[in-house]
Amino acid sequence: MLAMSEVHCIKLMRNQKGLSISKIAKTMNINWRTAKKYADKDQVPTSKIQSKKGMMYEERWGEMVCDWLEEDARLKKKLRRTNKQLFQELLKYGFPGSYRTVCQFISDWRATEESQKDKGYERLNHPIGEAQVDFGIMEAVLEGEIVDIHALIMSFPYSNVAFSVPLPSENQECFLSGLKQLFEQAGGVPKSIRIDNLTPAVKKVRDSNGEAQLTDELMAFQNHYGFDVQVCNPRSGHEKGSVERKVGYIRYNFFSVPPVIKDFDDLTEQLKEVLQKDRQREHYKKQESIEYLWEEEQKKLYKLPEEDYPVFKETLIKVNKYNEFKLDQHLIHIPKAKNYYPLYCILYWDQYRIVTGNGEILLTDFRPYMKKRRLIPWSDILKDWMHKPRVIGHSRYKEYLPARIREYLLVPSLAIRKQRINEIISLLLQHDMKEIEEHFYEYIGQRDNEINHPYEVEWS
Template identity: 30%
Template sequence: MLLDSERWLELRRFRVLHEAGATYAEIARETGLDWRTVKKYLEAEGPSVPPKPAPRSDLGRQVIKPWAHVIDAWLRAEILLKGAVIHERLVTQYGFPHTYQRVKLYLQQARPRIAEELGIAPSELARLHRRFEVVPGAQAQVDWGFEGGILTHVGIEKVYSFHMTLSYSRDPFCCFTTSQDITAFFECHRRAFAHFGGVPGSIVYDRTKTVVRHHVAPGKAVPLHPEAVAFAGHYDFDIDVLAAYRPTGKGRVERQVLIVRDHVLAGRSFSSLDDLDGAFMAWVPGRRAVTHRTHGEVIGVRAQRDHAALRPLPAKPYLVADRYLRHVGKDCLVAFDANLYSVPAQRVRHRQYVEVRATAATVAVHATVPDAAGVTLLAVHPRAIGRGARVVDPAHWQALPDGHTRATTTGEELNAAPPTCRRPDEVGGLTSLLRARAAQIQVVTRPLSFYDQIARTAPAAPAAPIQEAQEPS
């Protein structure tokens, strides 16, 4: 069937015949059309050229026009805002009745226009990246997630989620911690290896301080943390650090962070880290039964090939220890990570430097100089959870004074004189507050005329004999 414009061009040639007297039926037989269609086009008044139909993009803009100013405002605030996010906000905030495709079509012309207004180069909008695929067991990706105050009601202020995803199958692992330090970071690695039953050939990281010693300019060799190098060497995997400004390099695990947050944590309450770990492990079988939309296979089936290609675990685990120098306090306590740990009083002194070696589970305190037997270890304590805790071994304080020799008295025993020297009139009163010997000294008594004679205010008179005090025998 011919289109409207083509019909018009076909019938245009027969307008002269119609004006010369040809009937609609005769013209219809020549064109193969119905006579009513011929009549419609030949009798229509208007310009000699039919109007062009509106392009599909114009139709899309007409549909979304009432919300176009809202979308433009969002793009001016964040030019790379995802279309799915825009559609979700339009539906929830403005009752948008149309599909995501309408938003997507509008963004195709709106995003470059807004970018030109903002002076953003087209190259910054492209953000193209090369999709890569790996063989089984070749790679895993690692990332952190911050779960906020999900356990504040039990006294834990911050909770972090550690994620490792096998790149070939997208088989996930997740565990929850209260710290992101190097000891917790690699302890989570050991748990992930045990979960998968092996070690991948390489692990992709971003430039986190637990892997990278310090940041360098793009294109420069990245200096790795010594403990990260030792851990990777023990478990026989390669460290793959992403290039700077390449956030798409570990999209598999970043997507997994959102999936776990939505499917495991959302709408639930937990009482401990063990509850969080248990919730994830209970969700894993259901996740492995899902057909992944990218590789098109069941995750659990593909994970079997992934697990079989992993490298074996070493016979002994490698325990990463974070090391710090600390002072010993007067109370024989060493401060570390906002908590206090005791050391033996007989082996340290105030302000002495000691080395704290902290793992995810323990805190060991070592002397910087070995003793006569060549031993540096002073104490080992379980690592405290949270802040403000005091972890004390009572045996460390045995050499310190505990006050058991201190005694008190009312003083009566010291003030009491021997029975042979004590007189009844000296019992009680102020004499009990004086020393026993001084309390028995007699005070000399003189008449007032004696003082007048001294002052020469009265005639001299014979002075009364002075009674000298006699010392007690």
């Protein structure tokens, strides 16, 4: 089996240099079948270049061929139409020229496209189809408790459109799974992605040649989807300024008050809806709507692969004498783990699975960080409300209160409000807010006429 760097090199020679399978096999000193296997598994699409002259350029024929070449460039190389097939397609529309004319036009188009692509990386402006990706830490409220959200944000500088996926951590499984979801939201794959020196993506910031070394897992992911990776220089956040600004924009416009969520999927949908509405505003520089520019840019993205890419990590684990192993800085107990060897842990972004060497699943559960939450400081908040009971009705914390307690506190009389706030503060000395909500009638008090009018009674 070839190393990931060798696989990447083969794909570059096949898809970008246009070498034959035989030439690749000879250059890499490998078997022809091996070269064929790795060269044609994925593709690196090419962009469209406008034609300038000739019979193909003055009539519609050149435009038709350019459209077909652009369509085929988004497919795997083995699925692209040959010159002869393109010529036969033209004949169906009454093309009067020869096969040689078509071949010459296609050859010029490919040469111009390659030259233009190299020139494009030297420009100061961002090429169409280029994306920037970064994490931003936000907060949300789940079941009355604070959850840290690691939002993976992808920004397209050309159109200024953005997509975001909330994740519980910034490890490799979350990073790659987040990229998959971002590609699906965008409806395609960016031609290139600019990142900083993220630990899940870069294993060595600079090698002897001055280039960043990507992790094998990211390179395998990159080969499957066909995008390029550009790594920023250390301590150079300005090199991906578009996504840096998007992180702040999303934080201040959506997370300034932590949103109430049901789960990560719910927050994903909330973010998706907000960012879709945000496209209706005008681009800050181009005097066009972001939606219009995005529709133009979206056409240049690579197509999503037909085959799904599973993101997981499989590791051999060792347990201590108590049948425990450490995962995400937490000890996990596996019943009768000492009775099995070997044991493997399969890690996904949100779950883990313990499997024996025979494939028997011993344990499946959410990863420990999925349950990591912080309590809202209700005692301090309620003490502030005691001085200004009127503020409850429009407080930013009102929506975080459990339903029964919120209705219990929001009574017209400010005197009763203060009395009930003080009662909840006393209960918080021995119980948390969730427990008070679950045993509301037991803790607050219950009378016969309270059953029909539970919130209209004034308790002493």
